[in-house]
Amino acid sequence: MAPTARKNAATPHYTVPGLKPDTAAEVITVLQDRLNALNDLALTLKHVHWNVVGPTFIAVHTMLDPQVDGVREMVDTTAERIATLGGSPVGTPGALVAQRSWDDYSIGRADANAHLAALDLVYSGVIEDHRAAIEKTEELDPVTEDLLVTQTGGLEQYHWFVRAHLERPDGTLVTANAPTEKAAARKAKR
Numbered sequence: 604m605a606p607t608a609r610k611n612a613a614t615p616h617y618t619v620p621g622l623k624p625d626t627a628a629e630v631i632t633v634l635q636d637r638l639n640a641l642n643d644l645a646l647t648l649k650h651v652h653w654n655v656v657g658p659t660f661i662a663v664h665t666m667l668d669p670q671v672d673g674v675r676e677m678v679d680t681t682a683e684r685i686a687t688l689g690g691s692p693v694g695t696p697g698a699l700v701a702q703r704s705w706d707d708y709s710i711g712r713a714d715a716n717a718h719l720a721a722l723d724l725v726y727s728g729v730i731e732d733h734r735a736a737i738e739k740t741e742e743l744d745p746v747t748e749d750l751l752v753t754q755t756g757g758l759e760q761y762h763w764f765v766r767a768h769l770e771r772p773d774g775t776l777v778t779a780n781a782p783t784e785k786a787a788a789r790k791a792k793r
């Protein structure tokens with residue numbers, strides 16, 4: 604997921620005590636991008652939950668619902684942090700698509716390995732961008748930074764659940780250096 608040039612959030616009329624409204628606007632811009640990513644991730648995980656097929660269907664199908672629940676919780680926390688800072692969280696699908704800097708998930712009905720390989724790339728993108736958001740908020744607002752750090756720990760654990768399926772006994776990943784979801788899915792075919 605590449606960073607994108609995007610209009611900054613409007614400066615709020617009020618914000619949390621001790622923070623300047625201009626600074627809050629910068630934090631809100633960072634958080635809106637993370638809100639879009641988490642909303643997108645929750646929908647994508649459900650899409651995989653519905654489209655996975657093959658002999659290991661049930662393992663992947665049932666693994667994903669707790670991840671959906673966890674990510675939806677992160678969505679709520681992120682949106683409410685925007686509101687707490689005096690901003691207006693945007694949660695509509697049209698705005699998400701218009702603002703995002705990444706493409707829709709590219710795989711439909713497919714076997715478990717293909718979806719897990721593609722999800723490896725999805726999680727990598729979200730986590731890289733979350734880490735960049737942590738860096739941006741470190742000086743601006745440590746309270747928001749703390750929220751993002753907690754979320755990143757959860758996302759990294761979910762990513763490990765996915766990657767454990769793709770790991771060889773020597774510790775390498777079958778998806779290593781795959782440039783796209785479809786390329787990763789091809790590499791994971793056994």
Ligand SMILES: [Fe+2]
Pocket residue numbers: 652
């Ligand atoms: Fe279900």
